[in-house]
Amino acid sequence: MREIVLDTETTGLDPLRGDRLVEIGCVEIFNRMPTGQTYHVYINPERDMPAEAFAVHGLSTEFLASKPLFSEVVDEFLAFIGDTPLVIHNASFDVSFINAELDRIKKQAIPKDRLVDTLLLARRKHPGVSNRLDDLCSRYSIDNSRRTKHGALLDAELLAEVYIDLIGARQSQLILASETSDTRAGSYGDSPRRQREVPLVARVSDADRDAHRAFVATLGDKPIWNDYLPAPAAAPAA
Secondary structure, three states, rough: OEEEEEEEEOOOOOOOOOEEEEEEEEEEEEEEEEEEEEEEEEOOOOOOOOOHHHHHHHHHOOOOOOOOOOHHHHHHHHHHHHHOEEOOOOOOHHHHHHHHHHHHHOOOOOOOOHHHEEHHHHHHHHOOOOOOOHHHHHHHHOOOOOOOOOOOHHHHHHHHHHHHHOOOOHHHHHHHHHHHHHHHHHHOOOOEEOOOOOOOOOOOOHHHHHHHHHHHHHHHHHHHHHHOOOOOOOOOOO
């Protein structure tokens, strides 16, 4: 199953009061494993950057002035996320900004039923404690030392790791890997390898074997195939 882990940065806290999107970062995961495919873009918000927001992500008005408008990147963004579930920490916040931008250019909003909110998942699994992204990274021993400022792509990458741990997928993968290793060794843990009750019918017929022997006979005195061919059955006694 394909999922997109998504994060954004903005000029503030409320799109209804004129705050705008300034960065989107996306990480693709497939069957709960990152694929290495990402999407990242900075966006010109067409307004100034408040000091409070700049202190969080470090994106200045001057830096963003040369970046594309949301309308110029929206098709590429929507193509990347497709119709897959979106994994977001505090999803209502990020999607409210994305949908406000989509509404400005008369495009369809992202529906709520596509959202997987990791903040809600974390609160259910770890009630009564702080479940910020940094807290979850510490809880699951995920290295977030690069996170000196908020950044959409870095935060999406960290959230992808958190999400895999949060839903127990990493433990399942380790168990599967262990079982796969045991299978290659000939058993599933302490249980013997299961055998078919009725063996499969051989696909190679006697005629196929005779034709192969005839071909090998044309290859010279000591073809390597002779080391692997079983000896021909002895003719019945007269």
